[in-house]
Amino acid sequence: MEFTTEKSSNYNNLELMPVKEILQHMNEEDQTVPLAVAKALPQIEKLVEVTAARMKAGGRLFYIGAGTSGRLGVVDASECPPTFGVPFDMVVGIIAGGDTAIRKSVEYAEDDIEQAWIDLQEFNINDKDVLVGIAASGTTPYVIGGLKMANQHNIATGCIVCNSGSPVAAEAKYPVEVVTGPEFLTGSTRMKAGTAQKLVLNMLSTATMIQLGKVKGNRMVDMQLSNNKLVDRGTRMVMNETGLDEQTAAKLLKQEGSVRKAVDFYKK
Structure with missing residues (x-):
């Protein structure tokens, strides 16, 4: 065949x-x-x-x-x-x-x-x-x-x-x-x-x-922050979800380790 x-x-x-x-x-x-x-x-x-x-x-x-x-x-x-x-x-x-x-x-x-x-x-x-x-x-x-x-x-x-x-x-x-x-x-x-x-x-x-819930809206909220590009992307995502300024969002993202955790922490 x-x-x-x-x-x-x-x-x-x-x-x-x-x-x-x-x-x-x-x-x-x-x-x-x-x-x-x-x-x-x-x-x-x-x-x-x-x-x-x-x-x-x-x-x-x-x-x-x-x-x-x-x-x-x-x-x-x-x-x-x-x-x-x-x-x-x-x-x-x-x-x-x-x-x-x-x-x-x-x-x-x-x-x-x-x-x-x-x-x-x-x-x-x-x-x-x-x-x-x-x-x-x-x-x-x-x-x-x-x-x-x-x-x-x-x-x-x-x-x-x-x-x-x-x-x-x-x-x-x-x-x-x-x-x-x-x-x-x-x-x-x-x-x-x-x-x-x-x-x-x-x-x-x-x-x-x-x-499995690994996406929120259309965002990769659980992505690993493994390089500067992804950290910048994650910071923008946190800013969009919270209204925080860039410096505060970046600090929160670094503290919590992921976009999801950063946004959840802010909304507590």
């Missing part, structure tokens, strides 16, 4: 194209991605709902994947603590081949059907948790094996894939299938498929954190 992510590009003789034409065609292909994601919104909604419910009950969110898919999961997981002020182990990204594979490809790591479950044991994954497998092709053995074992242990399972009718989606109880079609560069799923996966991950983690 040939999946659409592996089908030949709609363009040929790329090496003969002027740079302007290459960029125009890539951009044209990229514009189809949000439309493909839109078709999957009902599936994404179900995955967000079960994830939020499990996490409200004390569960965690795990991502597993290989190559680009694995890296995207690691990125999304690593951005949750600074953005939403959650513990570093509340959202966990695991890549086939270990952290080395984030920077350097680890040969055949994705072909080990048993390793994902072994990797997950380091975190004592259990039936309170959610496991999302990320695989553009939907055929990655590492992801299939992890989802299969998670199902056997009553762990909620989801996936983000870019083909329909894939083995990964068959294993996931809450599959998300964003069919992105042939890539501009045949088979290069770090392009449209990777973009689609990033969009879905943005939706999944952000919508879940909103459900």
Whole structure:
């Protein structure tokens, strides 16, 4: 069975194209991605709902994947603590081949059907948790094996894939299938498929954190104040919520450690 992510590009003789034409065609292909994601919104909604419910009950969110898919999961997981002020182990990204594979490809790591479950044991994954497998092709053995074992242990399972009718989606109880079609560069799923996966991950983690009360209005009130830009942003947020002048707001923010705590302290 040939999946659409592996089908030949709609363009040929790329090496003969002027740079302007290459960029125009890539951009044209990229514009189809949000439309493909839109078709999957009902599936994404179900995955967000079960994830939020499990996490409200004390569960965690795990991502597993290989190559680009694995890296995207690691990125999304690593951005949750600074953005939403959650513990570093509340959202966990695991890549086939270990952290080395984030920077350097680890040969055949994705072909080990048993390793994902072994990797997950380091975190004592259990039936309170959610496991999302990320695989553009939907055929990655590492992801299939992890989802299969998670199902056997009553762990909620989801996936983000870019083909329909894939083995990964068959294993996931809450599959998300964003069919992105042939890539501009045949088979290069770090392009449209990777973009689609990033969009879905943005939706999944952000919508879940909103459900968990980590956002107020439209503000990241629990964000970590880890650099001057974020301190300045937090100070403005405190000023907007309290009417305090900049110096007083900055002092209160530093004292309390987060926008939420600073505003709550002021309103006591």
